[in-house]
Amino acid sequence: MQEYSSQAVYDRGEAVCVIGAGASGLIAVKNLRENGFEVDCYERDTVLGGLWNPENQHSPLYPNTHLVTSRSQTEIPDFPMPDDWPDYPSSAQMLDYLKRYAAHFGLAEHIWYGSEISHIEPVEGSRFEVVVKPAAGSAARRLRYGAVIIATGHHAVPNLPAYSGQDLFRGTVLHSSQLGDGSRLRGKTVLVVGGGNSGVDIACEAAVSAAACVHSVRRGYWHLPKYLGGEPADYALARLRRRPRWLRGFLTDRLLKGPRELSARMGMEAPDHRHTDEEPVRNGRYLEHVGDGSIERRPDIARFDGGEVVFTDGSTLRPDVVVLATGYRPKIACCPPGLLGVEGDSPYPKLHARMFSPRVETLAVAGLVEPGVGTLPIVHWQTHAIAHWLHIRKGDPERAVNFRQQVVAESVQYAVESTGLSPRHRLAVDAEEYLAGLGRIIDTLEQEPAK
Amino acid sequence: MSLQAWFRRTRAPEPAAVRREVVVLEPADLFDVETTDDPDAAPVLCCTGQSAGAAAFGPLWLKRIAGSGRHAAALSVRGQGGTPEAPGGPEARAHDIVQAAIGLPRQAVLVGHGRGAGWACLAAARYPAAALILVSPQGMPKHPPKPVGAPRVLLVVGETETQSKEARAAAEAYGVAPLTFPGTAGDVFEGPAAEALLDAVLPWLGRED
Numbered sequence: 226m227q228e229y230s231s232q233a234v235y236d237r238g239e240a241v242c243v244i245g246a247g248a249s250g251l252i253a254v255k256n257l258r259e260n261g262f263e264v265d266c267y268e269r270d271t272v273l274g275g276l277w278n279p280e281n282q283h284s285p286l287y288p289n290t291h292l293v294t295s296r297s298q299t300e301i302p303d304f305p306m307p308d309d310w311p312d313y314p315s316s317a318q319m320l321d322y323l324k325r326y327a328a329h330f331g332l333a334e335h336i337w338y339g340s341e342i343s344h345i346e347p348v349e350g351s352r353f354e355v356v357v358k359p360a361a362g363s364a365a366r367r368l369r370y371g372a373v374i375i376a377t378g379h380h381a382v383p384n385l386p387a388y389s390g391q392d393l394f395r396g397t398v399l400h401s402s403q404l405g406d407g408s409r410l411r412g413k414t415v416l417v418v419g420g421g422n423s424g425v426d427i428a429c430e431a432a433v434s435a436a437a438c439v440h441s442v443r444r445g446y447w448h449l450p451k452y453l454g455g456e457p458a459d460y461a462l463a464r465l466r467r468r469p470r471w472l473r474g475f476l477t478d479r480l481l482k483g484p485r486e487l488s489a490r491m492g493m494e495a496p497d498h499r500h501t502d503e504e505p506v507r508n509g510r511y512l513e514h515v516g517d518g519s520i521e522r523r524p525d526i527a528r529f530d531g532g533e534v535v536f537t538d539g540s541t542l543r544p545d546v547v548v549l550a551t552g553y554r555p556k557i558a559c560c561p562p563g564l565l566g567v568e569g570d571s572p573y574p575k576l577h578a579r580m581f582s583p584r585v586e587t588l589a590v591a592g593l594v595e596p597g598v599g600t601l602p603i604v605h606w607q608t609h610a611i612a613h614w615l616h617i618r619k620g621d622p623e624r625a626v627n628f629r630q631q632v633v634a635e636s637v638q639y640a641v642e643s644t645g646l647s648p649r650h651r652l653a654v655d656a657e658e659y660l661a662g663l664g665r666i667i668d669t670l671e672q673e674p675a676k
Numbered sequence: 677m678s679l680q681a682w683f684r685r686t687r688a689p690e691p692a693a694v695r696r697e698v699v700v701l702e703p704a705d706l707f708d709v710e711t712t713d714d715p716d717a718a719p720v721l722c723c724t725g726q727s728a729g730a731a732a733f734g735p736l737w738l739k740r741i742a743g744s745g746r747h748a749a750a751l752s753v754r755g756q757g758g759t760p761e762a763p764g765g766p767e768a769r770a771h772d773i774v775q776a777a778i779g780l781p782r783q784a785v786l787v788g789h790g791r792g793a794g795w796a797c798l799a800a801a802r803y804p805a806a807a808l809i810l811v812s813p814q815g816m817p818k819h820p821p822k823p824v825g826a827p828r829v830l831l832v833v834g835e836t837e838t839q840s841k842e843a844r845a846a847a848e849a850y851g852v853a854p855l856t857f858p859g860t861a862g863d864v865f866e867g868p869a870a871e872a873l874l875d876a877v878l879p880w881l882g883r884e885d
Binding site for chain 2: 259297298302303304305307308309325328329330331460463464466467602606609660663664667
């Protein structure tokens with residue numbers, strides 16, 4: 226590609242623009258290429274792999290991140306992980322896997338690194354003008370594409386709670402993404418805030434390396450070990466859902482009884498939702514660390530008071546380091562909010578079937594769901610559907626209209642949408658139902674055209 | 677692969693992992709043949725139903741494929757050649773092929789011979805092969821699943837078996853006309869018939885369409 230002045234618009238014809246070269250972006254590029262599309266993928270960082278790449282300056286990895294879903298439930302359906310890998314691969318293996326995927330399907334040549342998209346805008350009906358934010362000193366580039374797929378994920382902005390008196394606190398306050406290799410915890414008194422997967426993992430890390438670890442949790446969560454009944458827990462639970470309904474409830478209860486009773490024994494608040502409603506906490510070591518006293522549990526923080534932290538039960542603590550494992554908020558800055566169905570300034574888009582823009586037919590978002598199971602397969606089927614849709618739209622407008630109606634119908638079914646409880650969980654979907662919906666969409670797309 | 681097939685598979689036990697024998701010959705390994713190594717050309721992964729496994733392809737096939745500038749690999753599925761026996765039927769052997777394919781540097785062409793053709797067409801429904809080549813297929817599934825990624829399919833049969841039930845079923849399932857080579861299913865690995873077979877297959881691979 227040659228240089229352009231800021232005024233000139235380079236027309237890429239029917240090519241598709243993919244924003245982000247993380248796991249979702251890579252899968253989108255591969256599936257679009259498979260359907261015969263030219264693709265340009267823009268990555269603001271200088272490496273691929275998104276959140277799995279510690280070299281990515283926006284990476285949310287914390288020390289010793291491992292998958293919380295097992296290999297068979299997490300791998301990309303048409304490119305499995307090596308079957309001699311462990312059940313729960315590490316983040317380093319995950320990155321290796323994504324790099325292999327990119328090399329295997331020759332994706333790297335379609336990625337433009339160090340290119341942040343500052344703005345996208347529909348032009349000429351359903352096409353898009355994309356503005357690439359200039360690198361230092363050069364002019365912005367403008368390009369036109371037939372379609373845009375946003376794959377920037379939902380770990381965009383750290384979700385930071387504000388407590389009164391926090392600015393006068395003299396210790397260190399970090400978000401989980403700033404922890405790096407975890408050496409900052411060694412020998413310190415650590416307070417971990419947040420009861421989700423990252424909070425629990427970091428508490429376990431601090432339990433062995435820090436001088437003392439206190440874990441502040443606001444509400445009840447489902448705590449599942451990584452193995453249930455001799456099998457990876459997510460696989461064991463997923464299999465039960467194939468059973469008849471009357472048997473399923475009984476078997477699931479029996480499988481979850483042990484973890485539930487153990488959490489109760491550790492004095493944890495019982496969760497007020499079902500284990501499928503939002504991502505459960507999957508960590509077998511946590512409850513044992515609570516049991517042997519190396520993690521001390523406290524309720525929510527009320528305020529900071531000088532060097533002390535006061536909890537809602539009136540107890541106090543003088544921590545050296547406070548780690549806020551309070552999650553992320555999605556943010557899609559480059560896209561006008563109206564196109565994503567957003568009203569007001571909510572960061573949570575309202576999309577058809579959680580992927581298609583309600584306003585423009587050629588705009589889709591991949592991977593903006595939290596299904597409580599491995600996300601890669603979900604993204605694979607999403608982008609499979611998106612690529613097929615763009616393909617049909619190009620060749621057979623009549624079928625495209627029928628399909629559009631089907632998608633709208635599917636999303637109406639999701640009107641209840643998220644089962645998540647806290648704002649952090651607004652992207653949660655029931656994996657089983659969502660996949661069934663995706664399956665119906667794909668079936669409609671793959672039907673032979675009526676002659 | 678349909679979503680439903682994937683869904684069923686992820687809710688069933690995975691076949692036992694085995695250490696698979698994969699014999700690889702790269703163009704650079706050939707000292708006696710002048711080749712042009714094309715890094716963009718799809719590697720070729722071969723699999724047969726015979727118990728020798730990868731060794732069957734060694735003397736002729738791998739050399740000819742590598743000689744055409746491609747990364748050539750042959751696999752022994754569970755129970756063949758140097759790969760230990762492990763439980764599992766055709767699905768487990770298809771799993772072996774997929775696992776070997778993801779270990780190759782680029783999207784691979786799958787070649788299945790004999791019963792291996794049946795396993796290869798199951799594998800092609802789970803892995804987007806660059807192309808699928810079925811040589812004298814035997815034991816094909818009744819309704820071969822649709823390959824993912826719409827690869828080109830080549831069916832090659834010996835002169836004597838063009839009218840066999842298996843060959844006709846495969847031709848119909850994939851909507852391709854079989855390519856015949858002078859000889860029988862037993863002539864695939866050596867002799868002039870095998871050379872003629874490769875003379876037909878390799879140009880087909882190189883063709884762009």
